[in-house]
Amino acid sequence: MKLDLFSKGGLYNFLEGGCSVEDAGEATDICVWLLENLGSPDAELRDGLSFTILAKILMETPNLEGSHLKQVLQTAIDDEHLFYRIGETGSDSVFMRSFSVLVVAAVLERDGRDNLLDTDTVREAIAAVLRYALEEEDKRGYVAKKGWAHSVAHTSDALDSCIVHRYITVEQTDLALDALRHLIMSRDYLVHDEDGRLAETVYRMVKLNRVEFDIVKDWMPGFAQHTYGTSLEPSAPGWNAQNFLRRLYLRLHWAGDSDYFKAVVEETLKSVDPLAIQS
Template sequence: MKITSLILLTSLTFFTHTGLANECQQQITSEDLKSLKTNDFTIKDDKKRNNFAIILLNCLSHPDPKIRDEIVYQAYSAWLRNNELEIKTLHTLLNKLQTILTSKSIDSNGFEQPFAALVLSEVVRVDRITPYMTEQERQTIVDVSTRFMSNISDYRGFNEQEGWRHNVAHTADIFLQLALNKQVTKAQHQQILTAIKQQITPTNTFYTFGEPKRLAMPVVYIILQNKLSANEFANWLTSVTSPAPFENWQNVYQSEQGLAKLHNTRSFIHNLYAITSNSKNPKLKAIQASLQQALKRVD
């Protein structure tokens, strides 16, 4: 594949929505983007590939879902899963993506941060397969991602014209990779569980885009790491199924907030139960009694 000059100032007619999109258009031509997918994201020259991977971050907020979802994200997934990026590039991506999540986004359309989270999940995945982060870098990832999850207020999922945003699910994907990473500590698992709990029942939002299952998946793998005791998990589950701020679960039927809380809590517990109930793994079998009690509390 031939990548033209990465600083070529060309005009893309579909890039008119944000300053971030303008940065993308100034550095990458439409032909480069289309060619990237056509050639299965192959850039034979190592230096060009690594440079392009950094510059492509400017396209995370692209308003066209076919570019954002099918080219930008898939390019990172292909390069990272095929071990085609240098360690130096991984660290650069790590730092830039975390900066996006910790800063107030200038993307008024709300695409940049959820797609930064999705790409970051792929960068974090590399570390669990071939560790390259320091303990402090891993802790920073946990801090940044849990803080971002806790502060999410944009719950838009899929739109037929604009595609996906999906902040909660994409951040849960970071948690899943961390949960699978044997280097992640018990304290970090607890930090992740606290952040997950905060988004199981967002106020006045009914999850309809598969968020409860995405939130449940990292919980399953935290359990499988066996760093939490059965009692610690049971206590966490009890806190998840608390009716607070309502006095009891019968009182939730009088408001939209209450009904959303019941809907989302039930969906999370049912997904967790569905994923684990038929497993023969002793660690997952050990939590079934707690899950059944949780189901009784909310059903």
């Protein structure tokens, strides 16, 4: 099969045809090639076409084996993808990083379903996601004329895939909580629904019993620290913490889950919410 991987027309045709590739090796090659498009500032090429096709191949190609997923995964977490120009802010390099972490999530989701990867490969990928969560400095959500960067939301989604994976270690689960707090307490105001994605990850972490409740309970009060100055105007971390806790509270309320956990979230929220502080 001949596919023009850098032509929108060719990619449109491939996507409309269902992204079906009979040969697993060829499907893997297509995925690796498409990774290069994830760094494009063209949202249609990057997100609407290349990532959409990547995810579809990774999740739906029936004859992919562990070796194929491993090749895509190890390419996605290397220095030219997940850690490409890590530490830069305000540049287009964020697109490569923030969409590479979604590829990691897709591979882990496929493996979680079909048990194709070995333990070491998965734990290496989880370690890379944990490192990326701490090292990404560009927290932009939507970038004018270039579309979504959304590094915080994408990282939260990837952490969710890590947390529910059978091969995650207890230590890595604890580090995932640290990473989530780091994202929530960002020095940048998160205004593109990142709070909802982060809340969903923590909700699933507790709901699926991936972490002991007492650990999460002890984790919650940290959001009340260093979030306000001399006024009741929240700093960026304070703003983000409020929104995260509100979304988590509502998620628990609407699901009708764990009144005890909801009470812990409410108590923490009272310590960071200006209305509660003034009352």
